[in-house]
Amino acid sequence: MASMLLFFPIFSLSLFLSLPFNNATSSKDLDTLLQDCTFKALSNPKIGIPYDAKVPNNLTGVKVSAMTLSRSTLTTRGFQNYNEFQIPIGVIEKSYVKRLVLVYPNLGNFSEKFYPLPNGFSYLTPVLGLLSYSGVNLSETELLPNLDIRASEDKPISIRFSDVKSVPYGSIPMCVSFDLNGSMHFDIVFHDWDENGEAEEDEDE
Ligand SMILES: *[C@@H]1O[C@H](CO)[C@@H](O)[C@H](O)[C@H]1NC(C)=O
Ligand SMILES: *[C@@H]1O[C@H](CO)[C@@H](O)[C@H](O)[C@H]1NC(C)=O
Ligand SMILES: *[C@@H]1O[C@H](CO)[C@@H](O)[C@H](O)[C@H]1NC(C)=O
Ligand SMILES: *[C@@H]1O[C@H](CO)[C@@H](O)[C@H](O)[C@H]1NC(C)=O
Numbered sequence: 001m002a003s004m005l006l007f008f009p010i011f012s013l014s015l016f017l018s019l020p021f022n023n024a025t026s027s028k029d030l031d032t033l034l035q036d037c038t039f040k041a042l043s044n045p046k047i048g049i050p051y052d053a054k055v056p057n058n059l060t061g062v063k064v065s066a067m068t069l070s071r072s073t074l075t076t077r078g079f080q081n082y083n084e085f086q087i088p089i090g091v092i093e094k095s096y097v098k099r100l101v102l103v104y105p106n107l108g109n110f111s112e113k114f115y116p117l118p119n120g121f122s123y124l125t126p127v128l129g130l131l132s133y134s135g136v137n138l139s140e141t142e143l144l145p146n147l148d149i150r151a152s153e154d155k156p157i158s159i160r161f162s163d164v165k166s167v168p169y170g171s172i173p174m175c176v177s178f179d180l181n182g183s184m185h186f187d188i189v190f191h192d193w194d195e196n197g198e199a200e201e202d203e204d205e
Contacts, residue, residue, distance in 0.1 A: 030105075030114055031180075032143055033059075035133060038066035038103050042138050048073070050082060050104070061108040068135045069100050074149075084162055085130055088155040094148045099135035104128070115178055124165045124173060130157070146180060 033056070041053035045068050053064040067082065071093050079087040083104050093100060107114055111127040132147040134140075151157045167173050175187040 031131070031146070034064055034103055034105055034131065035144060038064055038101065039138060039140065042066055042068065042101065042135075045138070047099075048079070059110065062110050063106040063108060064104065066101055066103045068138075069102060071096065071098055071100055074100060082130075084128055084159050086158045086160065088151060088157065090155050091149055091151045091157065093132065094150070095134075097134040097136055097147065100147065100149075101133045101135040101138075103131040103133065105131070115184075117176070121176075124167065125161045125163055127178075128159060128161075 034053075037053040037055055038051075041051045045051060045066075047068050047070065050065045050067040053066055055062050055064055065083065067079075069079065073079075074087070074091055074093065076089065078089045078091060079085075079102075082102065083106070085104065105128070107127040107129075109126075111123050115127050117123065132149050133144045134147060173189050175189055177185050177187065179185070
């Protein structure tokens with residue numbers, strides 16, 4: 001699992017296309033901005049409690065929250081229901097920081113702006129993400145690197161999408177994810193919609 005995960009079903013009206021992603025600059029800017037506004041939201045945080053961050057006015061519609069968790073809790077207990085994310089037991093962070101900040105962005109109606117899709121595809125859900133940073137110094141103002149967190153193949157992090165548009169007739173839902181280098185990856189949807197119109201996705205990269 002890459003340190004930035006963004007999954008959501010999309011539909012295909014045309015042939016399957018996978019184009020290079022040329023919007024890396026603005027997704028990097030987004031990363032910077034997310035770190036900046038979330039660390040401000042975390043003054044004196046309680047461990048394991050998600051805090052909503054304030055986004056700049058020109059990003060109204062984007063939701064961001066952040067939560068601190070110790071590395072050992074992440075690995076031994078996981079975290080159920082961090083918004084749409086189900087984090088299982090066994091997730092590891094490879095640089096051994098004692099405390100992590102897990103940042104959750106929901107790009108809402110900015111999804112298409114930050115992560116434009118190839119022609120013939122459109123989003124059925126907002127783009128969601130899960131990023132991790134060192135939480136050792138929460139007053140850090142320097143830009144921190146993303147940490148590398150990984151789930152095992154048999155216990156992947158799953159996402160229960162709560163805000164899914166119905167699939168237009170004749171089109172096929174797919175998942176798309178973006179890595180930090182800005183590449184776009186398409187994948188199949190693991191589970192079908194349930195009766196509440198919710199979709200559940202598994203990812204085991
Ligand atoms: C929001 O405004 C800031 C400057 O205040 C600018 O740097 C940034 O690019 C803007 N973001 C968007 C998505 O328009
Ligand atoms: C998203 O919706 C908000 C209002 O909820 C609006 O202010 C904003 O301009 C919209 N952004 C985009 C990219 O459509
Ligand atoms: C935390 O970061 C701030 C801002 O970069 C710095 O001034 C401070 O010395 C750091 N604290 C520790 C304990 O490293
Ligand atoms: C991203 O780019 C770096 C440096 O070029 C490379 O080492 C890494 O393997 C790339 N990651 C992915 C997921 O392509």
